[in-house]
Amino acid sequence: MEIGVEPESGPGLALFGWSHLVPLLLLAAAVLALPLARRLDERHRAVVRWSMVSALWLAEIGWHVWYLATGQWNVTIALPLHLCSIFVWVTGATLLTRKSPLFEASYLLGVPGAVQALLTPDIGPYDFPHVRWLIYFISHGLLVLAPLWLAIVEGFRPTLRSVARVLIGGNVVAAVVFVVNQAIGSNYMFLARKPGSASLLDVLGPWPVYLVWLEVLALIMVGLMYVPYAVGDRFRRDRSRPAVAP
Numbered sequence: 001m002e003i004g005v006e007p008e009s010g011p012g013l014a015l016f017g018w019s020h021l022v023p024l025l026l027l028a029a030a031v032l033a034l035p036l037a038r039r040l041d042e043r044h045r046a047v048v049r050w051s052m053v054s055a056l057w058l059a060e061i062g063w064h065v066w067y068l069a070t071g072q073w074n075v076t077i078a079l080p081l082h083l084c085s086i087f088v089w090v091t092g093a094t095l096l097t098r099k100s101p102l103f104e105a106s107y108l109l110g111v112p113g114a115v116q117a118l119l120t121p122d123i124g125p126y127d128f129p130h131v132r133w134l135i136y137f138i139s140h141g142l143l144v145l146a147p148l149w150l151a152i153v154e155g156f157r158p159t160l161r162s163v164a165r166v167l168i169g170g171n172v173v174a175a176v177v178f179v180v181n182q183a184i185g186s187n188y189m190f191l192a193r194k195p196g197s198a199s200l201l202d203v204l205g206p207w208p209v210y211l212v213w214l215e216v217l218a219l220i221m222v223g224l225m226y227v228p229y230a231v232g233d234r235f236r237r238d239r240s241r242p243a244v245a246p
Contacts, residue, residue: 012125019128023137024118030145034152045154049095052146059139060088066131081177081188083113088139091146098150104162107147109170112221114143120199163226170218 013020037048060080067073080086087110094102118140126132150156158166174189181192191211194201200217204210 013121013123013127013133015120019133020121023141027118027141027144030141031148034145034148037149037153040153048149052142052149053092053095055138056088056092056142056146059135059142060085062131063135063139066135076184076186079180079186079188081180081186083109083189084117084140084143086173087113087143091143094150095146098154098156100156101162101165103147103150103156104158105166105169106143107151107156108158108163108166108222108225109218110143111147112225114140116200118144122195122199124196157229158226160226160230163222167219167222171215 037045040048064073064078067078072078080089087106090102091106091110093099094106118137121136121140123132123136128134174191177188178191180186181188187193187195190199190201193207194210201210201214204213204217
């Protein structure tokens, strides 16, 4: 989610200050507790899935309502074309349908994108307890938690082919968003310029050089998300091989 022209001013959120670290620690605790949820039956798992969908989509709707109420909503900042905005809807649909292609995208690309956004939040001059702070950390936290729930609790997993599908699909979406940016003067997915706040893009060089490095980073991040499954598959294959008699 990108910040537009804000009518208010303030110091904003201090990077790794208490109002930044507390939601990160709460999210980490929730992720660490996920293996315990494997004991839940399907009825209770469905309640959790619906709760996450409701919170995720209500947070996104609340963000639009706030923009409308403050007179800031416009097509250059509020269309659902940032990576995390796209995955708000994709991840919600993943929880409802539990379709593998949606899960693959949410897990392989949505999770690392949301983690980066959580580590370097872009919420302008707003801090706890402002509604922008609340919406930001709820939505981005659930973009991490929901795919991990499906992976750890419900046993969904990506495949090597899905890695290729997600990378190709992500580039197609980025190309479309790039064209939209050029047409309306927006900066969705930060493809036209870097965000105003500190971010990983600051160390990747100027535009358009950092776009090339974003491709490399996407490949690395998606690959890292797949590594646990690749290692697990290799370990299971090794264990299933019959022992060779001396």
